[in-house]
Amino acid sequence: MKLVKRSGMTGLETAIILVAFVITAAAFAFVVLNMGFLTAEKAQSVISSGMSEASSALLVDSGVIGQFNTTGDAQADIDLSKLTFYIKLSQGHEPIDLDDSKLVATYTNARCHTEIYDSNGTIMTISGVNDDGDSLCETGEKFKVEIDFSEINVNNTDPVQATLETVYTHPYEEFRIELRPSAGAVLSIERQVPAVYSTVMVIE
Numbered sequence: 001m002k003l004v005k006r007s008g009m010t011g012l013e014t015a016i017i018l019v020a021f022v023i024t025a026a027a028f029a030f031v032v033l034n035m036g037f038l039t040a041e042k043a044q045s046v047i048s049s050g051m052s053e054a055s056s057a058l059l060v061d062s063g064v065i066g067q068f069n070t071t072g073d074a075q076a077d078i079d080l081s082k083l084t085f086y087i088k089l090s091q092g093h094e095p096i097d098l099d100d101s102k103l104v105a106t107y108t109n110a111r112c113h114t115e116i117y118d119s120n121g122t123i124m125t126i127s128g129v130n131d132d133g134d135s136l137c138e139t140g141e142k143f144k145v146e147i148d149f150s151e152i153n154v155n156n157t158d159p160v161q162a163t164l165e166t167v168y169t170h171p172y173e174e175f176r177i178e179l180r181p182s183a184g185a186v187l188s189i190e191r192q193v194p195a196v197y198s199t200v201m202v203i204e
Contacts, residue, residue: 057093057184061086061142063202064191070199078196079168080175083147083203085189086129087137087179095136096181098126098143102135104180107147110173111166112157122151147177171196 067082089096097103105117105124116123129142137143152167169175170193177189191203 057090057096057181058087058137058179058187059090060187060189061088063204064189066193066201066203068196068199068201075171075195078171079149080170080193081149081168083145083149083177085145086142087145087187088142089137089139091139093184095138096184097135098137098181099135102182106178106180107149107152108176108178109167109169112154112159114152114157114167116147116152123148145179169193 063085065084066080067084068078069081071077071079100117100119100121103117103126105115107114107116117126124145124147127144127146129144131141131143132138149167149169150164152164154164154167157167172193172195174190174192179187179189181187193203194201
């Protein structure tokens, strides 16, 4: 009787191969999960940052008050000479530094565009109403913003003009004030000056 030799895998060899497959799969799964967590964390950071930049960190509290001077009898002879409004921090934002080195403010009408906030503090001034003494606008604090258009240097406007007549906004004209903090969206105040019947009026 002829004997036939047959070879096969033993249990030990099967176990070794199985363990190798399990280790390889576990290592691959760890890499995939780790990359997934990293990607999710990065996406969350980007979304959070985007929402922070998209929403304004500063809000106008109550109305915008305008002061006018008159050089004649017609509405065209009335100038918006000063502007006053109050700002506060919107919900869910970190404190905003209102120092002139951290905040950029611009004024625009139909005839000029210029920056109005600098270390001299002659055009725009920001003063705390119920603050703690620093330049940070924090939750619960309010700051008063005053803009004196007569202090604008016409040589610094764009386009350059020779008189303050181009700087002043008159009745039925529009103007735009923008406050650009170091973080968060721009606070934009855009108004149309109504018919003026008083030297001090709320501009809606």
